[in-house]
Amino acid sequence: MSTSTLVAGVLWLVALWRLPSLRHSRKQRSLALTLVTLAAAMTFEVPQVKGAVDATVGADARLSPLLKHLLGVASAACLLDFVIAVVRPQGLARRTRLVAVGVTLPLMLAFYAAANWKPGGPVRLGEGRGALFPVLYMTAFTLYIGIAMVVATWLFLGGVRHSRTLLGKAGLGFLGLGTLLGSLYTLQRIAFVTVQLASGTRYPEAENLLSTVLKQATVLSVAIGVCLPPLSVAVDYVAAWSNLRKLRPLWIELTAAAPYVVLTTSVSRTRIPFRLERCVIEIEDACLALREYVPVNTYTEAQEFVRRKRVDPQRSDAVAEACWLRASVERARNGERLRGVEYPPLGVTGRDRASELLWLRNVARAYVSSAVVSEFVRQEQPSDFNEQGAPERISSNGN
Structure with a gap:
């Protein structure tokens, strides 16, 4: 030829x-x-x-x-x-x-x-x-x-x-x-x-x-x-699929505790970028809802606990975020929402798109597989929450 x-x-x-x-x-x-x-x-x-x-x-x-x-x-x-x-x-x-x-x-x-x-x-x-x-x-x-x-x-x-x-x-x-x-x-x-x-x-x-x-x-x-x-479109599609796969375990855990944040409109499984966008939005909405189940001191305790465990400084903030989120999920299962207290800040706030996805991936990985997160949740006592304000039992299905 x-x-x-x-x-x-x-x-x-x-x-x-x-x-x-x-x-x-x-x-x-x-x-x-x-x-x-x-x-x-x-x-x-x-x-x-x-x-x-x-x-x-x-x-x-x-x-x-x-x-x-x-x-x-x-x-x-x-x-x-x-x-x-x-x-x-x-x-x-x-x-x-x-x-x-x-x-x-x-x-x-x-x-x-x-x-x-x-x-x-x-x-x-x-x-x-x-x-x-x-x-x-x-x-x-x-x-x-x-x-x-x-x-x-x-x-x-x-x-x-x-x-x-x-x-x-x-x-x-x-x-x-x-x-x-x-x-x-x-x-x-x-x-x-x-x-x-x-x-x-x-x-x-x-x-x-x-x-x-x-x-x-x-x-x-x-x-x-x-x-x-055009190849960049395919690369973006694969990257979106990878991000969605890594974030889905976190989405399952958080939306199980706050199911009312999940949108009801169905989306085709092939629309990966759209599904990723929706997954991120629902995770962030769930975080907003779940932080009402823990006081701000749980957030500071999580940060101190992570420092004592000598977690890699590049991952420590994400691990601390996963700690208080796991604690809030446990609390939400009892339906005890706090009133009159300061809530933890969200680590995802104020980030651009790339750093937002990176942050959520790190939080998801820590939430699912970090031994530090599991240990923090085990040592948390219900009294730690009650000291910050009177709990109010509110059913999640009512929101």
Whole structure:
């Protein structure tokens, strides 16, 4: 299998994967069209496809390069539209971009038709009035691709710092690398043509090798960059599932003592991020409800007990939180809610999303498996609670 065949195959797989997004937003539609046109363009570099086209219309017609270049221009236009939708949602020179692609494609067709193509390469100066048309054809193609790639590189690399996820940053980085390589592809084409026109010297092997390597590296970088941001969605889904699995034992314990905090609306088991959000909310609501069963001195005693047991300082606050929560659950089973006392503060208050999940995971792990928590609950006596205020028996089902 040739490298061009492998590259085209990878592109088609990515393009077919993204094809359903054609019906979504403008950004997703532009990306899907970029991949489809780029995959189609690279298909005309596959030897079998190129041979079949040449056999149908004749090798002298040079139809494969023409279709490849036209599709390349269309792909660059769609890619530019995509990056502007991502990085500059307010838009950027839309009318100018439409005029540029609207002028480039007809000029390429006109110069192609008027050129007296010679076998052996993309640019060959022949005899007569058609001698310069191959040069003009390649100039129109190269200028459009070059300018589009430079602008796209600037936008992609500038947008890396604004992405919120690591995979999103990596995706934009690979897309920026791909368009940068596309810019280098354009520069090397200009350099070889300039040398040929100025001195008549040609380096066909070096030109072909460098052009192929840069082109394929560009395509693969773009394909990788396209795949990484959607992959971040899958990573987030797995992370949500992992968090939900770790928090569920704590949720079961707390909501069993305060069942009235559980929302009644059912949720599909496949909606993991939503289920995690609901789990966190219900745990926090249960904590608010259960702290009414213990006075604040239980919280301070838990902290002192944890310090005496020399728990790792990085986990000590979470272990102390689990201690008083376990004590409050035991108290709630007797239905004895305290009135007129100060309640323990919640450790989860005032945290951002990431630290909130980390805190709850640490509390859940301590609640379920810490020997320190179990020992603290065993040593707690009902009188410790009653000293802080008169208990009031209130059924949980009444709330």
